[in-house]
Every structure is written in structure tokens, then in C-alpha cells.
Amino acid sequence: DAKTTQPTSMDCAEGRAANLPCNHSTISGNEYVYWYRQIHSQGPQYIIHGLKNNETNEMASLIITEDRKSSTLILPHATLRDTAVYYCIVRENSWGKLQFGAGTQVVVTP
Amino acid sequence: DAGVIQSPRHEVTEMGQEVTLRCKPISGHNSLFWYRQTMMRGLELLIYFNNNVPIDDSGMPEDRFSAKMPNASFSTLKIQPSEPRDSAVYFCASSSTPTTGEQFFGPGTRLTVL
Numbered sequence: 001d002a003k004t005t006q007p008t009s010m011d012c013a014e015g016r017a018a019n020l021p022c023n024h025s026t027i028s029g030n031e032y033v034y035w036y037r038q039i040h041s042q043g044p045q046y047i048i049h050g051l052k053n054n055e056t057n058e059m060a061s062l063i064i065t066e067d068r069k070s071s072t073l074i075l076p077h078a079t080l081r082d083t084a085v086y087y088c089i090v091r092e093n094s095w096g097k098l099q100f101g102a103g104t105q106v107v108v109t110p
Numbered sequence: 111d112a113g114v115i116q117s118p119r120h121e122v123t124e125m126g127q128e129v130t131l132r133c134k135p136i137s138g139h140n141s142l143f144w145y146r147q148t149m150m151r152g153l154e155l156l157i158y159f160n161n162n163v164p165i166d167d168s169g170m171p172e173d174r175f176s177a178k179m180p181n182a183s184f185s186t187l188k189i190q191p192s193e194p195r196d197s198a199v200y201f202c203a204s205s206s207t208p209t210t211g212e213q214f215f216g217p218g219t220r221l222t223v224l
Contacts, residue, residue, distance in 0.1 A: 034211045043114075043201050043215030044153070091211045095165070098211060100153035 003027070003090045009105040012082075018075040020104055022088030025069040032093050033064060035073045036100070037084040044087065044100070047073065078108045114216035116202050122222045128190040131219045134183055135204030143213060144177055144187050145201040153201070159185065160208045192223045 005023040012018040024033065034049040048055055048062045050071075055062045061074040075082055087103040115134040123129055135142050144156040157167040162179045170177070174193070179185040189196055199220050203213040 032211060038153075043203070043218050044213075045215065046212045049211055089211070093209055093211065095208050097155050097158075097166075098213060099155075102152060 003031075003099070004088045004101055006086075006088050006101065006104045008102070009107070012075075012078045012106060012108050014080060014108055014110050015077055018078040018082065018106060018108070020073040020075075020086050020088075020106065021070065022073070023070045024088070024090050027068050027090050030092055030094075031090045033062065033068075033071050034089040034091055034098065035060070035062065036087045036089065036098075037082075038087070038103070039081075039084040047086075078106075080108050080110065082106065083108045114202055114204055114214055116200075116216040116219050118219060119217065120220045120222075122224065123192055124224050125193055126191045127223075128188065129192045129196075129221060129223075131187040131200050131202075131221070133185045133187070133202030133216060135185070135202070136214055137183070139204035139206050139214070140182075141205045141208045141213075142179060142185050143203040143205075144185070145203065145215075146198045147201065147218075148198045156187070158208075165208070189221075192221075194223045197221055197223050 032049050032051050035047040036044045038044045047059050050062045064071045085103040085105050087100050117132045142159045147153045156169045157177045158165050159179045177187045199218045201215050201218045203215040205213045
């Protein structure tokens with residue numbers, strides 16, 4: 001009962017922006033959108049999260065549509081070190097589990 | 111800040127043996143999580159502690175698995191007896207509060223049960 005749908009894989013050229021889509025059409029009003037990534041052989045790493053408004057931090061930007069049914073994670077200038085599996089997760093900000101789906105395998109190429 | 115520390119990083123054991131995985135959360139974090147990752151099932155939450163008390167262990171696969179958190183700086187995940195299907199990477203994560211979704215993961219322990 002995955003709450004999010006992501007493409008299985010995508011490629012991105014080094015130095016270009018990477019736009020990672022996520023569909024979460026059944027998201028409820030009190031659920032946040034979280035993004036994590038997992039570089040090969042490492043533990044998952046938190047990237048960013050948001051509720052309604054767009055968010056930006058030193059790693060990425062998160063754009064959430066007005067109806068909140070989808071979002072896009074933007075890596076502004078992809079580097080080879082951004083090659084990883086990216087997970088989009090919806091979660092309540094009370095005690096809500098992080099439920100990891102299959103994610104999107106992003107490969108950044110020179 | 112050393113981050114979440116897990117040991118051992120790799121463990122190879124034979125079926126039937128007891129396995130103990132260890133985790134030291136980030137100092138000051140009140141919540142600790144144990145996850146398991148396999149190719150077939152992805153990343154699954156096994157158990158979650160808040161202030162050293164187990165809150166949700168619904169993800170623990172069966173009675174062979176047990177987890178403890180005797181103090182704020184140490185937790186163990188024990189498998190007794192181990193089986194080949196327990197082979198996986200086990201991650202420990204911690205967070206500053208139980209409500210935040212920003213969890214900090216350790217490097218994981220790769221367990222192989224022969």
C-alpha cells in the first residue's frame with residue numbers, strides 16, 4: 001500500500017539540474033512529504049521535507065503542487081556524488097513511520 | 111559529531127548461532143530505530159524506541175528477534191537462533207524527537223547467515 005509513486009530510474013548530466021518527480025495523490029492534510037537518498041552501501045540520508053510551501057536548503061529544493069498530489073525534488077547542479085536511490089515518503093508529523101518504497105535510482109553521468 | 115555508530119560492520123555466521131548487533135545513537139537523541147534492508151523487501155522498520163522504551167515493535171519478524179535499549183547511548187538487536195533468511199543489512203537510526211521525520215542513519219551492519 002505504497003503512498004507514493006516514483007519512476008524507477010533516471011539519468012542526469014553532471015552540472016545540470018535533476019528534477020525528481022513523486023506522485024502522492026492520496027496524501028492527507030496532516031501528512032508531510034519527505035525526501036531521503038541512499039548512496040550505495042551507505043545508510044539513508046535525509047534531504048528535505050515540506051507540507052504545503054516550497055522548501056529549499058543547502059542540498060535541494062522541494063516543489064509541492066497546490067493540490068499536494070505531487071511534488072518534485074530539484075538538485076540544482078547535479079554532481080557525480082549525487083548518484084543514489086532517492087526516496088519520496090509521506091508521513092504524519094506525529095509519530096508516523098518512515099515507509100520507504102523502491103525509490104528512484106538516479107545516475108549522474110559526466 | 112561521530113554520527114550513529116554501528117558494530118560490527120560485517121558479520122558472517124552459521125545458521126543457528128546467536129547474533130548481536132550494536133548501535134550507539136547520536137548524543138542527545140531520544141528516539142532510536144532499527145531497520146532491515148533486503149533486495150526483496152526493501153527498507154523495513156523493525157522497532158522504535160523513545161526515551162529507551164520500546165514504542166512499536168510490530169515490524170519485528172518473529173520471536174527470534176529481540177531488541178533492547180538499556181540506556182540512552184546504547185541499543186542491541188539480537189537474533190537467536192539466526193537463519194539464512196535473516197541475511198540483510200541492518201540499519202540503526204536516531205532522531206532528536208519522536209515526531210520529527212529527520213532521522214540520522216548509521217552505516218549499517220551487513221549480516222550473512224550461512
